[in-house]
Amino acid sequence: MTRFFRRLQYWMHRDRMDAELAEEMEFHRSMLADDGRPAAMGNRTLARENARGVWIWPWLESLWQDAVYALRTMRRQPGFTLTALAALGLAIGVNTSLFTIFNAIALRPWPVAEPSRVVTIDRFTREGGSDFGIAEYRYLAQNSKSFSGMIAMRNGERVKLGDRALPLTYVSGNYFAVLGIQMERGRGFVAQEDVTGAPAAVVVISHDLWENLLGGDPRVVGRTIRLDDVPFTVVGVTPADFISADPLRNLVWTPLAARQLLRPNDPSVEKWLAAADSCCTPIAGRLARGVTRRAAQAELAILVDRFREQNRMSRQNPRIVTAGTAWIESPRKKRQVVPTMVALFLAVTLVLLLACANVGNLLLARAAARRQEIAVRLSLGGSRMRLVRQLLVECMLLALAASALGLTMAMALPAAILERLAPDQIIHIAPDRNVLIYTMAVATLSCLAFGLAPALHGTRAGIAGALKGGAGAEGPTRRLSLRSALLAVQVAISVTLLVNAGLLVRGIQRAQRLDPGFDVRNTSVLSIDLPASQYTGPRTKQLTSALWAQLERSRDLPAAGLALNPPLSNATYSTSFQLTGRPGSPRLHIYANEISGGYADALGMRLLAGRNFVPEDAGRDVLIVNQAAAKRFWPGEDALGKTAVANARVRQIVGIISDTYTNDLTEIEAVIYFPATGSWGAPAVVVRDRGAATLDRIASLVKQMEPRAEIRAATLAASFDRKLQPSIYASELAGLLGLLALAIASVGMSGVFAYVVGQRTREIGVRMALGAQPSQIVRLVLGSSVHALAGGLVFGVAGAAGISALLVNALPGIHPLDVLAYSGVVLLLMAAVTVASAVPARRATRVDPVRALRWE
C-alpha cells in the first residue's frame, strides 16, 4: 500500500523527479570525466526511461500519452471529430434507448426485496399452461412449507375514480408483505382484509395517483375514495419508484375478496373466489430459506392433487414450473412479441453498423492524410503495434464520448417513445447498471469495428513509399477498395431500412383500403357503460329488449342495431358448439356474438339466406351463422333450418349473413350470432351514420331508459385506424431510422467523392488540359464509386426483401415485393447521391489544370 502511495507521489511530481535524476546522472558523468575515465556508460535515455519505469508502469504511461495525443489531434480537426461524434452518438443513443426499454420491461425482475427468492408459479398439464383458482391458491398458500409466503394477483377491470377510469389490480392480503414493499405512507393489506365472503373495502394507491388525483393530501391514509361509486378506505401509498409486478398496472390495488364489493350482482365473481375449479389467477411466492425451486415445484404438484382430491376432482398430475420474475424468464411468454423485438434490435444494430462504417471511412481518410507522419515514425523505429495502439486509443476515446452522448439520449428518448405508444400509462424508465454495461460493450465493439481495419490498413509497411511525397503515391484504385466496401455497406443498410419503411407504408395504405366485410367509413359505434354495482342481470336484459324495440320502432333513424361485441373491438366472445344429428361430431369453441335485427343493415352486411332477427327471437332458440360457418359445418348443403347445440341448448338456424373480419384484419373465422338478450352484458349500438345529430338522438334514447348510463361514441373508422396503429408506429420508426441512415451515408458518400477528387487531382488536371468536358469529369468522379453504390443497392434490396418476408405475418397488408416501394427508394438514393456529389463534383470541375500539373 505504501508503495502505491509512493508511486502516486512520484506521479504528481514526475517532472521534478525526472529533472533531479537528470542532474544526478550529470553529476555522475562529470565525476567520471574528472577521474579521466570515459563516460562510456550506455544509453542515457534508456537509463532514464528504465528509472521512470520503476515508478510508473510503462504501459500506463504510454496509454496516457496516447490519450493526450489523441485529444489534441481531435481538437485540431473539429470537423472530423464533430461528424464522427454526431453519427456515432446518434447511433449509440438509439441503440441504448431501445435497450433501456427492453431492460425495463423484459429483463428486470420485480422491484421487490430480495428478488432472486421470488418466483412466479405456472402449472402445465396436457392441455397446456394455466393459472390457478383462488380457492386452490388459498389451500396451497396455507399448506405449503416451501414458500415463506405465496401471493395471488389478478388484473381487474377499469374502475372509475372521479372522472378517470383506472386499471385496478386485485391482490391477496399478503401481497405487499411477502414482496417486502416499504409503504411510503400507511401500510399494505393484512390477511384479515382478504377473506372470501367477508371482504374489507380497503385500497392501496400509488404515489403518482396520490399526487395527481388526490392532490398529495397529507391525510390520505384513512380517507375514503369512491371506486365505481363504491366507498373504499385508503390504507397505504406505495413509494414513488414502485413500478410493481406489471409496469403498466401500478395505480390501484384492492384485496381479491373486495371484487365482490365492486361487482355485487355478478354471480361469476363468487364463483371465481370460492369454487374449487375456478381458474385464471396468476400466483407467485417467496421461496423459504434453503428451499430449492425443484423442491418447491414437487411439493406444489402434490398439494394441487391433494386439493383436487379433497374437492372430488380428478387427479391432474400437473407439472409445476417456477421461474424468475423477469418477463424474459416467464415460461409462457407471448410469442408474438419476440419477433418484433428482434426486428427492432436488428434495425438499430444496422444503423450502428452504418455509423461505424462511416466513421471507419473517415478514419481511413485521415490515416491517408497522415501518411507521411506515420511513415516517418515507422522509419525511426517506432513499433507498428504501438502506432496501431495509439490509433485504437483515439477510436476508444471517440467511442466513449459517443457513448456519453448516447446515454444522455437514453435518459430522455425511451420515455418519449413510450409516451407516444402508451400515452395513458405512467411508466418509470431510466437507464440502470445493465444499460451502462450494455452501452460500454456496444462502444467497445463499435470502436473495434470502425477502428481496427483503418488502423491496420493505415500503418502498413508499404507506406514507406509515402515518404516520397505527393498525392497518388499509391494506385488510387487499390486503396479505394476498403473505402468502397465501407461505402457499399452504408448504402446497403440505408436501402434496407428505407425499403422496409416503404413496404410498411404501402402495407398500411393497402390495409386501409381493405374491405373487412362491413362498411367502415360510414358507421359509428355507441358503447353503453352501465354502473355495474347497480345493474343486475335481469335489468340489463330489460334494457336490451327495450332498446331493441325502440330502434325497431323508430322509422326516421338510419339503420341501427345492437351488438354485444361491435366490430373491431378488442374483445372476443366464444362459446361451445356442437352439430346435432351427427354422432361423433366434436364439441368446439366458436366465435359468437349477440345481435339485433338491424345489425346487418347498419354495417352494410348482406343477408344471404333466411331472415334477420326480430325482437321476439330473444325468447327463442334461434341462430344466425355467417357464410364461413355454413361452409365449414354444412358443406354442400343449405344450412338454413339445420340445428346445432350452441351454449348448451339446441338452436335452429334462421339466417345466413356475409363474412367479416372479426377482430384482426387477417383472417375470416366462422361466427354464430344469438339474438340480443343482454345476458352477457350491455350491448353497443351500431348505426350507419357519422353525424353528431344521429348519435345524440340515440344517446338520448338510451338515457331516457337509463339515466345513469354512460355513452361513448366512436366512428368505426377510428377503431379501424387504431388496429393499424402498430403498423403505423413501425413504419414511422423504420422511416426515421432509414432517413437517419441515409443522412449518415450521404455524408459518407460525400467524403468518398471528395477523397477521390483529391486523389486524382492530377489526373483531372491532365484530362481538362486535354479538353475534357465538365460532365465527363463528373462522370469520372462518380464512376469510381459506381460499383460500391450498385453493390450496396443490390444487397440492400435483398436484405429488405428478406426482412419483409419475416414481417408479413406480424402486420397486415405487407406485400414483400411491392414495386412502388422499391422504386421509390431507388429514386431517393439517386437523389442522395446527387446531393452528396454536388460539392465534390463542382470542385472537380474547378480544378486548375496548370496548378494540378505543376505539382509533379
Add this chain to the structure above:
Amino acid sequence: MGKHEHQPLELLPGTLDLLILKIVARGAMHGYGIALMLKTASEDVLEVGESSLYPALQRLLLNGWVTAEWGASENNRRARFYTITAAGRKRLAVERADFERMVGAIQRVLQTT
C-alpha cells in the same frame, strides 16, 4: 604479462540490490561513489553502468529501503546521497542470508557431483 583481461561479468539479477544496500549501510553515499566502491571492492570484476545503477536505486527508493537527500559532494558539487533505512537493514539481512544459502547450495552441487 599483465592481468588477465577478463570481460566484466554480468551481475546476477537481484544481487545488485543486495550489494548497493550493503555499500550504503556503511554510510550515506552518492551514485558515483556507490559505483566506484563496487568496482574497487570487487577488484574490477563488477562494473555497473548507469542504465542499471539508477533504476536499481529508484527501485530501492520505491520500496522504502533507502532514502535520498541532496547534499554537497567532496568537491562541493550538488549530489544526491543515499542512506539505508531500518527496513533496508532488515531487507539486507534477508537478502544476504538468501544469497549465501544459494551460493552454498551451488558450491555443494559442484563439489559433490
